[in-house]
């Protein structure tokens with residue numbers, strides 16, 4: 055079922071302000087401030103243990119911040135009546151009563167939130183679970199549980215949607231479906247915040263990214279701006295006159311590093327300026343290529359010193 059457009063996007067903003075959450079000696083979230091606006095898919099990125107789930111739970115009022123505050127639509131979520139109409143969330147797909155059928159699970163939530171019963175059939179259809187609606191959730195695969203969790207989030211037709219790692223356990227068709235759904239929900243004017251520990255998952259989905267590591271904000275910007283961070287990798291240059299090029303570029307502070315494949319990596323100057331300086335010094339160039347990092351590489355570089363659990367360490 056296609057959603058109707060959401061009118062009037064003003065006030066559908068999530069405002070996170072100086073948010074901190076401590077568990078004993080562990081600071082899960084550390085002075086986070088960011089804003090999530092409607093009409094975009096915002097990727098909420100960070101390595102495992104970065105504090106994404108804790109933040110999402112605080113946005114929803116399920117965890118109490120140690121300090122700081124979160125406003126949804128200008129108010130604390132807890133203060134809003136009929137929760138599912140205001141914000142929908144997929145947090146933990148396993149967090150369902152396994153003995154219930156999918157339809158019974160959704161019906162109970164619809165009832166508790168004052169939503170019409172027809173919404174249950176609509177969302178079952180929308181997430182592709184109509185034919186499994188009579189089955190007990192305990193027998194569902196992780197992918198089916200994710201679909202059910204998404205159905206719960208959509209049930210109240212809310213203007214604000216939060217998804218914690220929604221692509222986990224989905225097959226490639228499921229992944230494409232979720233990506234399209236997220237973009238569609240945003241295009242309807244909703245506020246859509248989606249967490250992931252994999253940049254690659256968000257690369258084709260998010261318009262904005264919020265990157266955190268060890269509970270702290272690392273970046274909050276458009277995907278295009280984030281991508282530019284990869285440009286720090288320098289420019290690949292091939293020339294038969296490396297010494298000449300090195301001294302020509304040194305005049306403007308660039309450094310030239312020799313690579314094993316015979317090329318050089320120039321840092322400190324853009325490709326255009328390198329080309330101009332080489333021309334001026336009459337140095338032939340056989341290659342001049344800016345090296346872009348993939349978004350995944352830019353993300354890894356950015357979060358490298360903020361990873362709580364490195365591979366090999368017990369979690």
Ligand SMILES: Nc1ncnc2c1ncn2[C@@H]1O[C@H](COP(=O)(O)OP(=O)(O)OP(=O)(O)O)[C@@H](O)[C@H]1O
Pocket residue numbers: 077080081082083100101102103104105106107108109251362
């Ligand atoms: N209830 C809790 N009690 C104690 N520590 C907790 C609790 N919940 C989270 N933490 C700790 O807070 C930190 C952040 O955890 P959180 O689950 O929010 O991270 P995350 O970014 O969602 O990671 P993941 O992708 O692994 O779920 C971790 O160190 C975690 O162990």
